[in-house]
Amino acid sequence: MKExxxxxxLQKYQEGTLSNEDQDKLDAWYLHKASTSNLQLSDYExxxxxxxxxxxxxxxxxxxxxxxxxxxxxxASIALLLGTGIFYFxxxxxxxxxxxxxxxxxAPGGTRGILTLSNGKQIILANISAKDxxxxxxxxxxxxxxxxxxxxxxxxPDADASKNNPNAFNTLSTPTGGQYNIVLAxxxxxxxxxxxxxxxxxxxxxxxxxxxxEGEAYFEVAKNKNKPFIVKSDNQSIEVLGTHFNVHAYAxxxxxxxxxxxxxxxxxxxxxxxxxxxxxxxxxSDNFTKIKIREVDTDEAIAWKNGRFKFDNADLKTVMRQLxxxxxxxxxxxxxxxxxxFSGGTxxxxxxxxxxxxxxxxxxxxxxxxxxxIVYP
Amino acid sequence: xxxxxxYDDHTLITLLKEDNQLAYxxxxxxxxxxxxxxxxxxxxxxxEANDIVQEIFLSIWNKRYExxxxxxxxxxxxxxxxxxxxxxxxxxxxxxxxxxxxxxxxENDYILADSKIREQELEAIIAKEIALLPEKMREVFxxxxxxxxxxxxxxxxxxxxxxxxxxxxxNSLKILREKLKSLVxxxxx
Numbered sequence: 001m002k003e004x005x006x007x008x009x010l011q012k013y014q015e016g017t018l019s020n021e022d023q024d025k026l027d028a029w030y031l032h033k034a035s036t037s038n039l040q041l042s043d044y045e046x047x048x049x050x051x052x053x054x055x056x057x058x059x060x061x062x063x064x065x066x067x068x069x070x071x072x073x074x075x076a077s078i079a080l081l082l083g084t085g086i087f088y089f090x091x092x093x094x095x096x097x098x099x100x101x102x103x104x105x106x107a108p109g110g111t112r113g114i115l116t117l118s119n120g121k122q123i124i125l126a127n128i129s130a131k132d133x134x135x136x137x138x139x140x141x142x143x144x145x146x147x148x149x150x151x152x153x154x155x156x157p158d159a160d161a162s163k164n165n166p167n168a169f170n171t172l173s174t175p176t177g178g179q180y181n182i183v184l185a186x187x188x189x190x191x192x193x194x195x196x197x198x199x200x201x202x203x204x205x206x207x208x209x210x211x212x213x214e215g216e217a218y219f220e221v222a223k224n225k226n227k228p229f230i231v232k233s234d235n236q237s238i239e240v241l242g243t244h245f246n247v248h249a250y251a252x253x254x255x256x257x258x259x260x261x262x263x264x265x266x267x268x269x270x271x272x273x274x275x276x277x278x279x280x281x282x283x284x285s286d287n288f289t290k291i292k293i294r295e296v297d298t299d300e301a302i303a304w305k306n307g308r309f310k311f312d313n314a315d316l317k318t319v320m321r322q323l324x325x326x327x328x329x330x331x332x333x334x335x336x337x338x339x340x341x342f343s344g345g346t347x348x349x350x351x352x353x354x355x356x357x358x359x360x361x362x363x364x365x366x367x368x369x370x371x372x373x374i375v376y377p
Numbered sequence: 378x379x380x381x382x383x384y385d386d387h388t389l390i391t392l393l394k395e396d397n398q399l400a401y402x403x404x405x406x407x408x409x410x411x412x413x414x415x416x417x418x419x420x421x422x423x424x425e426a427n428d429i430v431q432e433i434f435l436s437i438w439n440k441r442y443e444x445x446x447x448x449x450x451x452x453x454x455x456x457x458x459x460x461x462x463x464x465x466x467x468x469x470x471x472x473x474x475x476x477x478x479x480x481x482x483x484e485n486d487y488i489l490a491d492s493k494i495r496e497q498e499l500e501a502i503i504a505k506e507i508a509l510l511p512e513k514m515r516e517v518f519x520x521x522x523x524x525x526x527x528x529x530x531x532x533x534x535x536x537x538x539x540x541x542x543x544x545x546x547x548n549s550l551k552i553l554r555e556k557l558k559s560l561v562x563x564x565x566x
Contacts, residue, residue: 001480003473010467024489029482030419030459031498035505037418041426049413049427057434059405060398114388122388173380175392176399197380214380328397371398 060330106352106371109177109194109326111149118168118202125149125180137168137202141185153185155203173197174215176328179304187222188229191305194325195250218246218305236284240265246301252321255285259301267291303345309355310345316364320375327352328371335377340364382406386450393441401438408454409434411506416458429465433457451503452496
């Protein structure tokens, strides 16, 4: 085959006018080439490609604080250059300014979750409607969805309990902008906040009820004196017999907060253990030497469960991380905002612009660029 | 935002179609390196490989609402790489680099096959390239893939009907799951 014949073949390929056989020839050559090639990029070279692509694609990274330092350094060096009489001219980089007629509204989150069954299958819980069975775990456990989307685990009383698989775990998780409610096999109710996940057995067979949490959840634990209910998150564990409490344990928040509303819980962290009374909150962190306990406004801690943002002298960055989880936005800071604190509240079913209006009352300015929110003091 | 690396490919695509940028980022984290390496194998030029993969990921984001992925995400991405590379070679200046290789292959080694066979060859390449990933990355990658595919789906993808062959898939999947079980605690929890 001559070069021009190959070129003609490839051009037809581009136009999509190749016969099946010619198409197969090119596909076969490509696969042959890819599978017999000895070329291979080193890990180091691949890392270069990865970093380069990362800088060019519309990816969303963990929020970053923009530091003022480099700019101050540039200003200082320019001043120095001018001072020594050297004329230094730099053409400012052309700025791309996006003009939009009207800023796009950023909608709030809603009832959304992802259920991972013990066999690894994932079910997206977005179409909320009552169904008697959305999945089964063996013969014994049926997973049901209520009219409001709540997932309930129902144990079949006729099933042979000896055949239970003690290692059948499910995971419910929520993406950015999602909250989800679930009733576990023992009747315990769990309200899961955004960007969180909880791993639990499909039925509680042993001498304790153990679940693992990442992120934030409110628990209404069904009473069972013989089987303590244990919530593990990061390096903290909470033990209860039956009670109502909220656990706030996000990986990007430095402090794990447990707030008790009713009953009593024991919080363990490293080698320490503290008992909470209703109205108290424990704070643990790798930065603290011991568990801190304080009296709090419990309404604030569980406002999210009731569809409210409620802030009581909360610092700006904590507030903004909450908005990031609910609106899927990215927040950048220009300048020092460390002393800004908020008190007040609004509803979570509002568009972001309305929530920002409330926050602007505290002498802070926001600029919305796509899904990035820039905060100015 | 660590929950995203626990989602399987199918879940990520669904979230991507709903504008979820973190899901898009996770797809990039999962596939960017192996696609660059795959493109490099054919092109032999890292800059060109980077450009091809950049185009693929940009188009996934720009066309996220219309994305129609029928098979697995990995074979979709590999096919997109193949199409873009063939389009790239269709330029006069580039074709001369490949002319000998293409004509040799078509004249000597080519055997006509149906699309199912090609699909299997593609899957074999993907499996081989995953095997070349650095060890830890590969384990996590496989874990997600194994969790995502049921045995029936694999048999269907490989177009296996023979009973013994099916049993083999079943056995190897079982071994793989066992091996990966110990890793679950490390990587997932």
